[in-house]
Amino acid sequence: MKACRQALLLSSSNCHGYSFLEFAKQEISSFLKKNGVTQLIFVPYAQNDHDDYTKNVTTVITPWGFNVAGLHTYPDPVKAIKEAKAIFIGGGNTFLLLKKLYENNLVNLIRERVYTGNLVYIGSSAGTNVATKSIHTTNDMPIVYPPSFDAIGIVPFNINPHYIDNLEKDTHKGETRDQRINEFIEMPHANLVLGLREGCILHVDGESLVLKGVAGAVIFKKGESKVEYPVGTDVSFLLNN
């Protein structure tokens, strides 16, 4: 069976020079329309205030022509996801998000429904981390202990959202982002890492992966120098690594 997965994985919801989600408006709109989606469930688990977070997202997306409801407003989250055609998992803290997804028995369910083409997936930041193989390359602090770092696995590699080149001051001795990613790459269980710059969107259409949005991405592979890819690049080869 060929994968029918349909996903948009955003590096972040905020991007310099744009209002909240504005940089992704056109991609999200055409992606949802192409998939015949008019309403979606927003998953606010990565933040503490579910009502507030859902309201902020709804305020932005509703004018684009889509109905949005927070998953936390449904009495049975499993039933809600089983009946949903599309979900949007927002950013916040990746550990908090993944723990809550496991607690609600949603990790395997979302994977199955995405792979069988029954659920369209949009993720941003932490919502992108949990869409990948595992959360090993999140930037977030481990504020809660999830039952596993394995994630939904819509793509079989890891993503580092908010990717940025060295930003530490020369005088600071903490690791740079590249050093952190390379620490992971050295692990025996590590696969490659796609660093999505803020403004970059990975569009997953079955077996096709394309970089969209307003910024590019960087690929880290064990034993190789990082390679930069601009917006528009077909990175489907990432599925064969």
Place this chain on the structure above:
Amino acid sequence: MKACRQALLLSSSNCHGYSFLEFAKQEISSFLKKNGVTQLIFVPYAQNDHDDYTKNVTTVITPWGFNVAGLHTYPDPVKAIKEAKAIFIGGGNTFLLLKKLYENNLVNLIRERVYTGNLVYIGSSAGTNVATKSIHTTNDMPIVYPPSFDAIGIVPFNINPHYIDNLEKDTHKGETRDQRINEFIEMPHANLVLGLREGCILHVDGESLVLKGVAGAVIFKKGESKVEYPVGTDVSFLLNN
């Protein structure tokens, strides 16, 4: 029983303007001498190359008048720690370190031996994170999955090593260090967080806690603004929170 713990918790091994561990030379030397220690076991688990890492540390510390041996060179790590008078746990990746400590059944053993005054503890960076209540406030990437985030617990609160004020560019939308720490503080299981600036050393002497080294620290508490404390401050009150 009053706690007999003796520990030096370094924010990092590197500090701007000093060679490796140089900023802490005097504190480490007088701490070990005061405790009658002439040899110590170095724990290189936070990095992959144990031989190389141990060699780097040994090269620096041996001239100070102390014998150093890597824990990985002992056939039985539990036996080695049971017979040791002092350990130094170095930095690297906190998740890798804690996982390895659990795999070798050392977490509870080290706690017991430190609390009964039988083991003197020095930690740096990741080695400081694992000395606290839990690793929830490490800066490291979660490159491996440890069996728990609970740590040795020489102090009953959390530490953020390499603490630094906002360093992200204004145009970058990833969380700042303060935002990350505050995400943790909001959790129901969170206690206060001591942010150790690079160059800061927390000296634990039984029930006395004092900031030493060449830089101060910052305390984060739920619902309060962060408070800055300079080198020399007695922060023993942290034990009563």
